[in-house]
Amino acid sequence: MSLLSVNQVLAMLGSDNVAVVHQSVGLQKKMIDQKQVTISKHSEEAKSEVxxxxxxxxxxDALLTSMQLRAKATLNITLSSDFVRYLALPAQPIHMSTKEKLAYAAASYREIYGEVVEKWDIxxxxxxxxxxxxxxAIDRDLLRALHQLAIKHDLKLIGVQPYLMNAFNCLSKQLGKISGYLIIVELKRLLLINLNHGDCVNLRTFPLSCDWQLALKSLMLRELMLKDTENKEVLVYAPLHKSAVIHAIEGWTIRRIGALKNNLSAARFSMLEVA
Known part of the structure; x- marks a missing residue:
């Protein structure tokens, strides 16, 4: 193997499925292996209080065990919104240090979720x-379990990121300085992001218990009634539904958005999204 080539493992975790991509990057970029598993809701784990x-x-753990991984390969993990709680903190008129912002965020989470926040990493x-x-905010025990898995499989854990962050990074060039809404459709969540000149103004997540397009229509019609805005453009990122024709919504201009195809990291990330 070339000294300029590095093996990477990319994993995505959700409550319904887990996907792993094993690749080499460097002078020789190639896919080595890709695996996915659907989590049965009838398993003993799902029934018990875990x-x-x-x-x-x-x-x-089982997928990593079944793959031919090189020691010290890097591991990047993406968490679906099933395991992440987002919070948009309003803009402040004065400068706040990172420590002050973290204290503010913790207090805001605590007001919504209570004492369980003490077990989260923010x-x-x-x-x-x-x-x-x-x-x-992510459960600290989950982060600890992921670090232990990396050690067990002799992998170098580079990072654990929420799905939103990776998706937003993949879409950043297409978003530019747009003002409007970005909709990210996950398997069990719909993320509604209000953008102003490309910056996030507000972020909300909604569970998907029915057809995602019906849920989107309901949310956007409600948004139209509650908010007086001239920014009527809605960008929809739905990698799980690439072949679906997106329905029009009265009062809004709807168009699909996708990751750039010539971006290697985006391409590998897309494999995880649709696995």
Whole structure:
């Protein structure tokens, strides 16, 4: 193997499925292996009182065991919104240090979710003054379990990121300085992101219990009634529904958006999305 070639493992965890892509990058870029498993809701794990993320980590362990992985390969993990809680902190008129923002975020989460927040790891983006700060909270035990899996399989854990962050990065060039809405459709969640000149103003997540297009129509019609805005463009990112014709919604201009095909990392990420 070339010294300029590195093996990478990309994994995506959701409550319903787990996908893994094993690839080499460098002078010789190639796919080595790709595996996916659907998590049965009738399993003993699903019935017992275990954390919602535990079946996913068990399946990830099994997939990694079944793959021919090189020691010290890098591991990047993406978590679906099933395992992440997002919070949009309103823009502040004065500068706040990272420590102050984290305290503010923790207090805001605690007001919504209660004392369970003490078991979460909270991170946030370093937004400038007068811009919305996006915070994410992940169960600290889940992060600990993922680090232990990396050690068990002799992998170098590079990062654990929410799906939203990876998807937003893949779409950033297409989004540009748009003002309007970005809709990200996951398997069990719909993310509604309000953009102003490309910056996130607000972020909300909604569970999908019915057809995603019906849910989107209901949400956007409600948004039309509640918010007076001139920005009527809605960009829909739905990698699981690439062949679906997106229905028109009265009062809005709807168009599909996708990751750039010539971006290697985006291409590999897309494989995980639709696995």
């Amino acid at each position: 954390p919602a993320w535990q079946p996913a980590t068990h399946h990830l 991170k946030l983006n370093n937004a400038p003054v007068h811009q919305t700060t996006i915070a994410v």
